[in-house]
Amino acid sequence: MPQLIELSTFGDPNGKLTVFEKILPGDIKRAFYIYGVPPEEQRAKHGHKKTWNALIPVAGSCRIVVTSKDGEQTFYLNHPAQCLIIEPGDWHIMDEFSSDAILLVLSNEYYDKEDYVYQKP
Secondary structure: OOEEEEOEEEEEOOEEEEEOOOOOOOOOOEEEEEEOOOOOOOEEEEEEOOOOEEEEEEEOOEEEEEEEOOEEEEEEEOOOOEEEEEOOOOEEEEEOOOOOOEEEEEEOOOOOHHHEEOOOO
8 A cells, every 4th residue: 555654854054854763664675766757748657566665756746546455545745855656566757757757766675566566456
């Protein structure tokens, strides 16, 4: 089941620092970011068998629609302290990217094409 959490953020007159730690099981083995997505396009359209992902909108905004065993949920990510955790078995679509959107994805597994599930539950 997906979880939207608020990352710890510390600020002072010199700026802000947001921390990601002890959130995904195991180690972070893969990091990538998605940007430059035309507003009418959709990304992802898949789930994973064993991978956990953490999605963080470091700039701009986007929408994530997640289908899990508990049904369908829609999340709007628009602040760099937001973090959407997508568990194994959660099928998701990413869309409605703003022109300045940069979505950081952290994974607890290395890329493995056999881990992907393209059939929506």
